[in-house]
Amino acid sequence: MTPFPNSLPSRRCFLFKPDGIGDFFLASGFVRLMAREFGEENLTIAVLPPLESVVHGQFPKASVVLLPIRKQRIILNVFVANCLRCFSPWLTLLASKADVSISLRHMRDYLQNVLFYSVRAQRRVVASNLLLGNGRLIRRWTEKSFTTLFGPTVIPYPESEVGIPSELAANRVIASAALRRDVGIGEIWPELKPCNIAPLDSPYWVCAPFSSGTGKDFPVDRWLEVFASMEIQERLPSLVLTGSADQAGRLQEFLMLWKQASPKSNVIAQVMLPPCLQDLIDLLAGAECVLTVDTAAAHAATALDCRTLVLFSGLHQGMFAPWTRSFRQQWMLPNKSAGQGSWHSSHETSEIVRVLEEILGA
Numbered sequence: 001m002t003p004f005p006n007s008l009p010s011r012r013c014f015l016f017k018p019d020g021i022g023d024f025f026l027a028s029g030f031v032r033l034m035a036r037e038f039g040e041e042n043l044t045i046a047v048l049p050p051l052e053s054v055v056h057g058q059f060p061k062a063s064v065v066l067l068p069i070r071k072q073r074i075i076l077n078v079f080v081a082n083c084l085r086c087f088s089p090w091l092t093l094l095a096s097k098a099d100v101s102i103s104l105r106h107m108r109d110y111l112q113n114v115l116f117y118s119v120r121a122q123r124r125v126v127a128s129n130l131l132l133g134n135g136r137l138i139r140r141w142t143e144k145s146f147t148t149l150f151g152p153t154v155i156p157y158p159e160s161e162v163g164i165p166s167e168l169a170a171n172r173v174i175a176s177a178a179l180r181r182d183v184g185i186g187e188i189w190p191e192l193k194p195c196n197i198a199p200l201d202s203p204y205w206v207c208a209p210f211s212s213g214t215g216k217d218f219p220v221d222r223w224l225e226v227f228a229s230m231e232i233q234e235r236l237p238s239l240v241l242t243g244s245a246d247q248a249g250r251l252q253e254f255l256m257l258w259k260q261a262s263p264k265s266n267v268i269a270q271v272m273l274p275p276c277l278q279d280l281i282d283l284l285a286g287a288e289c290v291l292t293v294d295t296a297a298a299h300a301a302t303a304l305d306c307r308t309l310v311l312f313s314g315l316h317q318g319m320f321a322p323w324t325r326s327f328r329q330q331w332m333l334p335n336k337s338a339g340q341g342s343w344h345s346s347h348e349t350s351e352i353v354r355v356l357e358e359i360l361g362a
Contacts, residue, residue: 198286
């Protein structure tokens with residue numbers, strides 16, 4: 001008599017996410033769901049190099065494929081240069097197999113399509129390519145060729161819902177198709193966890209004042225007004241200014257302006273640039289409060305369920321933001337009835353302070 005096997009054969013899942021930092025944080029709940037369904041050790045996740053520490057920190061048993069795709073042109077044409085950079089990981093993808101291959105990159109260019117479809121998979125699930133809306137016929141023909149040749153399940157990219165950005169709505173329907181069951185939105189809601197103790201003793205606040213585009217930034221002098229108001233109320237402990245390495249100069253200028261504006265302040269303020277993104281997550285996790293604009297720190301702090309204030313420009317509203325894990329986070333949207341001025345001109349300092357007090361009491 002043939003004995004029954006001790007366990008079913010393991011199923012492998014490939015996740016394609018060579019996307020921005022905040023985009024990966026938004027997808028963290030989706031990845032966590034797939035880790036539960038397939039087993040973390042059966043996941044292969046393709047991401048951009050800056051996210052390596054996050055994948056290793058959040059999903060230590062998963063395999064990682066790094067795709068060194070860049071947007072900027074350096075000597076060579078961007079497409080040609082990225083093809084050369086990705087040659088080695090492309091060979092890794094060609095040798096990979098999966099039961100289910102899922103693209104969480106919803107704006108796929110030619111190279112990204114080639115990389116995604118290089119993994120041999122029994123089933124492939126993608127959302128409709130948002131880049132097809134740019135009117136280029138060659139892109140449409142190429143996309144049609146890929147879908148005809150590989151036969152993926154293509155999910156129409158959904159509209160946003162109240163409190164649910166379209167990116168999360170898309171992740172939900174993709175998860176439902178991949179798992180062949182109805183997946184609730186709570187199952188893929190973003191969630192991050194600290195991996196190490198915070199690098200500073202509590203209490204401290206973290207401010208990440210700059211984004212990748214200056215159109216999302218809140219003026220430094222207005223930040224200083226907020227901090228001064230909170231210090232008067234003795235609510236401001238030590239302050240950490242953080243951001244990416246290329247923002248170091250601007251952060252130091254911010255720190256200098258704070259010291260000039262409050263020369264007698266007892267608040268210890270410093271610039272801290274964590275060496276990797278998981279270290280940033282650990283820094284945010286230990287903060288009493290996080291203040292930021294619409295940038296990666298906003299999504300990380302929200303996914304950690306930190307007390308978080310996001311001064312939101314409203315750019316791409318409904319696609320990636322706003323979203324919350326609890327009442328501990330608030331995204332302050334611009335007041336559209338305030339006239340034709342800049343988005344931040346409608347945010348009164350007194351109102352920001354009021355919302356901050358609300359968050360601190362949460």
